[in-house]
Amino acid sequence: xxxxxxxxxxxxxxxxxxxxxxxxxxxxxxxxxxxxxxxxxxxxxxxxxxxxxxxxxxxxxxxxxxxxxxxxxxxxxxxxxxxxxxxxxxxxxxxxxxxxxxxxxxxxxxxxxxxxxxxxxxxxxxxxxxxxxxxxxxxxxxxxxxxxxxxxxxxxxxxxxxxxxxxxxxxxxxxxxxxxxxxxxxxxxxxxxxxxxxxxxxxxxxxxxxxxxxxxxxxxxxxxxxxxxxxxxxxxxxxxxxxxxxxxxxxxxxxxxxxxxxxxxx
Numbered sequence: 001x002x003x004x005x006x007x008x009x010x011x012x013x014x015x016x017x018x019x020x021x022x023x024x025x026x027x028x029x030x031x032x033x034x035x036x037x038x039x040x041x042x043x044x045x046x047x048x049x050x051x052x053x054x055x056x057x058x059x060x061x062x063x064x065x066x067x068x069x070x071x072x073x074x075x076x077x078x079x080x081x082x083x084x085x086x087x088x089x090x091x092x093x094x095x096x097x098x099x100x101x102x103x104x105x106x107x108x109x110x111x112x113x114x115x116x117x118x119x120x121x122x123x124x125x126x127x128x129x130x131x132x133x134x135x136x137x138x139x140x141x142x143x144x145x146x147x148x149x150x151x152x153x154x155x156x157x158x159x160x161x162x163x164x165x166x167x168x169x170x171x172x173x174x175x176x177x178x179x180x181x182x183x184x185x186x187x188x189x190x191x192x193x194x195x196x197x198x199x200x201x202x203x204x205x206x207x208x209x210x211x212x213x214x215x216x217x218x219x220x221x222x223x224x225x226x227x228x229x230x231x232x233x234x235x236x237x238x239x240x241x242x243x244x245x246x247x248x249x250x251x252x253x254x255x256x257x258x259x260x261x262x263x264x265x266x
Contacts, residue, residue, distance in 0.1 A: 005202055
């Protein structure tokens with residue numbers, strides 16, 4: 001099973017949710033060879049709950065996952081900012097992710113973000129896999145946090161954007177932090193745009209449908225990380241396209257119609 005641990009279902013946080021765009025993303029994920037992904041949408045994105053409401057209505061449930069009509073398996077999740085600077089990934093059931101996001105409503109604006117330890121205390125009330133997103137991304141301070149707090153994490157994210165920018169640095173630093181904390185390192189593309197799917201992913205020998213199964217597999221090291229030879233090109237191209245589509249929206253155009261009419265629908 002080829003799984004991307006860090007993905008988004010919208011082009012950008014402040015843009016309206018589009019069912020057509022999200023459907024296109026998931027179709028492209030399958031076209032890129034992925035079997036599954038963790039939908040770790042930003043916790044303060046516009047219409048967060050509507051995204052999961054839509055997926056609940058159009059996907060079938062299998063274990064803890066949602067399966068699209070095209071056969072893509074989705075583990076519900078979220079990406080949450082912390083006061084110290086940095087992002088934390090959480091993966092859980094559809095119901096718990098939606099409830100947790102509602103409870104985080106008072107902390108969704110800069111200056112109101114929860115400190116890392118308090119966020120973990122909240123997460124402890126739920127059955128979640130919790131990881132550090134791109135721990136060495138500029139502006140973040142996750143590696144500087146107290147080690148006893150960092151050891152509460154389930155995994156670290158070897159991030160596609162960071163690998164594309166400097167693979168040696170990303171692998172060395174993230175791997176060393178994982179060894180220091182005795183935590184597994186898994187891979188996620190961090191994509192908002194479908195061109196980036198497949199730049200990096202985590203491959204398991206068997207299909208996984210439950211959170212407990214996922215926890216067990218990464219805990220035992222039953223996976224391998226695959227990096228595409230085209231990762232740098234994919235990330236760069238996705239960034240250019242994302243910028244262009246956001247500009248179309250800013251000028252009052254329909255970026256989804258432009259995208260799909262452009263022959264990129266799979």
